[in-house]
Amino acid sequence: MVAVAIFSLTLPATRVAVADLDPVFVGLGRGLVAALFALGYLFASRAPLPARREWRQLAFVAAGVVVGFPLFSALAMRDLPATHGGVMLAVLPLATAMAGAAYARERPSTTFWLLSVAGASAVAAFALREGGGQLQSADFLLVAAVVCAATGYAVGARLTARLGGVAVISWALVLTVPLLVIPVALAWPDTATPSVEAWIGFAYVSLASQFLGFIPWYRGLALGGIARVSQLQLAQPFLTIFASAWLLGEGLDPVTIGFAVLVVIFVALSQRAFVQR
Secondary structure, three states: OOHHHHHHHHHHHHHHHHOOHHHHHHEEEEEEEHHHHHHHHHHHHOOOOOOOHHHHHHHHHHHHHHHHHHHHHHOOOOOOOHHHHHHHHHHHHHHHHHHHHOOOOOOOHHHHHHHHHHHHHHHHHHHHOOOOOOOOHHHHHHHHHHHHHHHHHHHHHHHHHHHHHHHHHHHHHHEEEEEEHHHHHOOOOOOOOOHHHHHHHHHHHHHHHHHHHHHHHHHHHHOOOOHHHHHHHHHHHHHHHHHHHHHHHHOOOHHHHHHHHHHHHHHHHHOOOOOOO
16 A cells, blocks of 8 residues: 555656656656666665576566556656546556466456456546547557556566565666667757756656555565455555645546545455455
8 A cells, every 4th residue: 555655646746747848758767767776776785686587577577667657658648637547547456467367377256357347347437438438549558558567567576576576676677777768868858948846746756656666566466466456556546636636736526536436445345355376
């Protein structure tokens, strides 16, 4: 829940950042900044190099949570309110459970799957309502972000049992540095001076969302199981909605709150469902 609280501010902070900064700079630049802290940790802790097979798994983590999710979500936040994006990301626990079942050999019960699908269906209904009966192009960007994050979560959770949560996200960040330098340099802000708020938003997603939040998150997934613990993220839309209203002044639509409450109810029920590990 500590990690979920940190992640719940990601979309509002991204929304603030992309108002003045290029989404590519925000989405990929946050990985470069976080890599500096990751290098500091790896050096100070004298962390051993991962094994060869672990590098392949780290590549999946990096592609999902360092490149894919940050980039797609930043592009989506150009066109969507953070409240909309927050509710859309409520399908992330379902996607993570699917990834856990495929990769980590977890076997959720039928009740678990029914509750997860019910929560995802509520999110889909919300997106259709907001889009006037059809999905918006930015919604598909958020779906791509969900797929990337779910893969990175599932693979990273398995690695945490061997490397530790801090080492997993740290090595994943370091691995992407050579790939991020050029696109971030090309998207560097022009002569127009971005606002202080935009830089604060960028700083938050770089340090908190991209680094610090993953430490308790991967640890929690490793301890409690990917499928079960991932369902806690269904509470994230509710936190994001109020954060967006507080930080960005976005309206608190009663229907939006209603959908958020509905998926949170599914969270409470899914926590009681059996998951074989």
